[in-house]
Amino acid sequence: MTTFTIDxxxxxxxxxxxxxxxxxxxxxxxxxxxAMGYDSVAMLEIAGRLRADYGVxxxxxxxxxxxxxxxxxxxxxxxxxxxx
Numbered sequence: 001m002t003t004f005t006i007d008x009x010x011x012x013x014x015x016x017x018x019x020x021x022x023x024x025x026x027x028x029x030x031x032x033x034x035a036m037g038y039d040s041v042a043m044l045e046i047a048g049r050l051r052a053d054y055g056v057x058x059x060x061x062x063x064x065x066x067x068x069x070x071x072x073x074x075x076x077x078x079x080x081x082x083x084x
Contacts, residue, residue, distance in 0.1 A: 002054070002080060003077055003080070004050075004054060004056070004073060004076040004077050004080060005073075006024050006025070006029070006069070006073065009024060009069055009072065009073060009076075010024050012046050012049050012050070012053075013038070013042075013046070015049070016042055016045045016046050016049060017037070017038060017042045017045075024069050028069065029068065029069045029070040029073075030068050030069075030070060031068060031069070032067045032068055033067060033068065033069070033072075034067070040064060043063050043064060044060065044063070046063070046072075047059075047060075047063045050076060054076070054080065056076050056079045056080060057079075058075065058076075058079065062075065063075075
C-alpha cells in the first residue's frame with residue numbers, strides 16, 4: 001500500500017501554489033491552510049492533483065474541512081487505504 005507523505009504534500013503545495021520555501025515539519029502541520037495563504041481554489045487544485053497523481057477522489061465537502069496539513073494527510077491516507 002502506498003502512503004501519502006509530508007514530502008508528497010509539500011511537493012503538491014509547491015506545484016499548485018508556487019511556494020518555493022515550504023516547511024511542513026513540527027508545528028506547521030497544525031497551521032490552517034488559510035493561515036499559510038492557501039485558499040479554497042488552491043485546495044480544489046490539490047484535490048485534482050490527488051485524483052490525477054494518486055487516484056484519490058476527494059470532493060469539495062471533504063477537502064475543505066481538512067483545514068490543516070495533518071488533517072489532509074490523514075484524509076488522503078484513509079482514502080488510499082479504502083477506509084472511507
